[in-house]
Amino acid sequence: MNAFLSFLFFTFASLVVTYALPIRESESSPHILYVALQSRGILTLSFDPCASVQTSLEILDTNTHAGFMPGWLMTRGDKIYSISRTHFPTNASISGGLFSFKKYWRYGEEDTHGGLGMSFVSSVTSGGVGGVYCDVSRDGRTISAANIDGSSVSIHALSESGVIGEASYVFKYNLSHPGPGTNGSQVQSNPHEAIFDPSGQYMFVNDRGADRIYIYNVDGPYSVAQISTVVLPPGTGPRHSTFRVFNSTRTYMYLVSELDNTVRVFTLDGVLNDDHVRNTTRNRPTLDLTLRQTVSTLGPGSYSTSPNDTYLAAEVVLSNDGQFAYVSNRATTTFASDTLAIYSVHPNSANDSAHLVYLGKNETYGKIPRHFSLSPDMNTRYAAVANEVTQNLVILERDATTGFMTRIVGNISFGTLDVTQTLGPAAVIWEGSELD
Numbered sequence: 001m002n003a004f005l006s007f008l009f010f011t012f013a014s015l016v017v018t019y020a021l022p023i024r025e026s027e028s029s030p031h032i033l034y035v036a037l038q039s040r041g042i043l044t045l046s047f048d049p050c051a052s053v054q055t056s057l058e059i060l061d062t063n064t065h066a067g068f069m070p071g072w073l074m075t076r077g078d079k080i081y082s083i084s085r086t087h088f089p090t091n092a093s094i095s096g097g098l099f100s101f102k103k104y105w106r107y108g109e110e111d112t113h114g115g116l117g118m119s120f121v122s123s124v125t126s127g128g129v130g131g132v133y134c135d136v137s138r139d140g141r142t143i144s145a146a147n148i149d150g151s152s153v154s155i156h157a158l159s160e161s162g163v164i165g166e167a168s169y170v171f172k173y174n175l176s177h178p179g180p181g182t183n184g185s186q187v188q189s190n191p192h193e194a195i196f197d198p199s200g201q202y203m204f205v206n207d208r209g210a211d212r213i214y215i216y217n218v219d220g221p222y223s224v225a226q227i228s229t230v231v232l233p234p235g236t237g238p239r240h241s242t243f244r245v246f247n248s249t250r251t252y253m254y255l256v257s258e259l260d261n262t263v264r265v266f267t268l269d270g271v272l273n274d275d276h277v278r279n280t281t282r283n284r285p286t287l288d289l290t291l292r293q294t295v296s297t298l299g300p301g302s303y304s305t306s307p308n309d310t311y312l313a314a315e316v317v318l319s320n321d322g323q324f325a326y327v328s329n330r331a332t333t334t335f336a337s338d339t340l341a342i343y344s345v346h347p348n349s350a351n352d353s354a355h356l357v358y359l360g361k362n363e364t365y366g367k368i369p370r371h372f373s374l375s376p377d378m379n380t381r382y383a384a385v386a387n388e389v390t391q392n393l394v395i396l397e398r399d400a401t402t403g404f405m406t407r408i409v410g411n412i413s414f415g416t417l418d419v420t421q422t423l424g425p426a427a428v429i430w431e432g433s434e435l436d
């Protein structure tokens, strides 16, 4: 066994026993990533920071049991969850499918590529057309699925072994009248995400078509109820959110909107981020959501675009130390490389209108960065970018002091330019990312 394989053995042997990966000890050891490649399935890749840009990424395994056009991934412990776009369970259906997998390590003579991958655990219908997103609640008992074309979100119970139950709820959304977005972006309700907040008490559904956020109270998979709706300006196109716990009762929420190309910073007050307090509080405080700041993803200030599909901001994430925020920009009228916008983050309840400060941008070295994610190490040393149209996965090295990317350290191609956006990588996550 070479050094690389023995690293894998060590890591995944302990995974089997403890259901948690050890925190990386050396910055130079190989990292593991998972990619939802729409044309093929879920790839397991290794990234070796010591190798050259063109050889540092290597495909270890291709799992083809994730349905038609897998488009989203999330991991928790030793499980991976994914959602497929349509054709579940067969081509006769137009619904998406929700899937769970167990990570495994296997080494044998026939397993020349390292034997790292995932085995199928379960699948159910996502309850609508256009499976696009799934999330697991903090306590691991509930999984959500968003169906962008079916205008629905489904909720399912999740067992400890990762088996997904049939839907306990399917929420349907309606548009009273079309929004101003061009190119069919706002002719129906398009839930793009159904994400749980860090306390696990709430689920936020971002509806791109309706310019709304639906907020739900969550108390396990059989107790999910809508408590309010946030109405955003026409043509906003809310897409994805991420959260940062500020203290035991306040969380910041960062919402990226793809039609007006902005990030909105909200405070959520009244959340119970302390596990003990949450467990022992019978009546939840009222959730108070307040918009604090709106910034452009295309440059400094609060400029927002017309919803004309020229730019479509896609993903928002924060570095693990909370000091920097990143947003991927997709420009649809040029084949030039797309960009990541970079902000410094200034949580200060006395001056929340200056929470995010635009610093600049870096190239994604590819076209249409539908999704990207940051490495789970303390310093957030790397960003992995899934460029959907150029069909390449790029790893950028990050400077933890300036927030900028210093150099490209990985680049692997999965195919040629695909303007249909039905083949390329749609999501990328890092092993160990459940630790943050």
Ligand SMILES: *[C@@H]1O[C@H](CO)[C@@H](O)[C@H](O)[C@H]1NC(C)=O
Residues within 6 Å of the ligand: 087, 091
């Ligand atoms: C199902 O549809 C996909 C995509 O159109 C196609 O590639 C596949 O061959 C079909 N499978 C069957 C069993 O018809």
Ligand SMILES: *[C@@H]1O[C@H](CO)[C@@H](O)[C@H](O)[C@H]1NC(C)=O
Residues within 6 Å of the ligand: 172, 173, 174
């Ligand atoms: C959408 O319409 C369906 C069918 O008319 C209805 O059952 C459902 O309650 C509506 N949903 C919302 C969020 O208004």
Ligand SMILES: *[C@@H]1O[C@H](CO)[C@@H](O)[C@H](O)[C@H]1NC(C)=O
Residues within 6 Å of the ligand: 182, 183, 309, 332
């Ligand atoms: C939006 O529609 C215009 C006009 O039909 C077209 O030229 C453009 O390519 C479309 N943009 C996208 C992102 O589909």
Ligand SMILES: *[C@@H]1O[C@H](CO)[C@@H](O)[C@H](O)[C@H]1NC(C)=O
Residues within 6 Å of the ligand: 246, 247, 248, 249, 250, 349
């Ligand atoms: C959390 O921070 C907010 C804003 O500064 C403050 O109003 C609240 O009292 C804090 N909560 C706790 C438990 O300290």
Ligand SMILES: *[C@@H]1O[C@H](CO)[C@@H](O)[C@H](O)[C@H]1NC(C)=O
Residues within 6 Å of the ligand: 139, 275, 276, 279
């Ligand atoms: C809170 O409750 C959950 C689920 O019952 C339990 O796993 C967890 O240990 C509890 N945490 C605390 C701090 O009481």
Ligand SMILES: *[C@@H]1O[C@H](CO)[C@@H](O)[C@H](O)[C@H]1NC(C)=O
Residues within 6 Å of the ligand: 304, 305, 306, 307, 308, 310
């Ligand atoms: C889209 O809107 C922006 C302003 O937000 C404008 O600069 C641009 O010319 C518009 N593009 C098209 C194709 O209408």
Ligand SMILES: *[C@@H]1O[C@H](CO)[C@@H](O)[C@H](O)[C@H]1NC(C)=O
Residues within 6 Å of the ligand: 350, 351, 354
């Ligand atoms: C709020 O932050 C902005 C931008 O950093 C700064 O110009 C302004 O002086 C600050 N205001 C207060 C009251 O601190």
Ligand SMILES: *[C@@H]1O[C@H](CO)[C@@H](O)[C@H](O)[C@H]1NC(C)=O
Residues within 6 Å of the ligand: 360, 361, 362, 363, 396, 404, 405, 406, 407, 408
């Ligand atoms: C990121 O942007 C900074 C500032 O413009 C630049 O110095 C750096 O070389 C860029 N990084 C990459 C990987 O292109």
Ligand SMILES: *[C@@H]1O[C@H](CO)[C@@H](O)[C@H](O)[C@H]1NC(C)=O
Residues within 6 Å of the ligand: 053, 365, 392, 408, 411, 412, 413
């Ligand atoms: C990344 O790889 C692709 C495909 O091999 C290649 O076309 C492109 O030039 C590479 N980009 C960089 C920055 O290495």
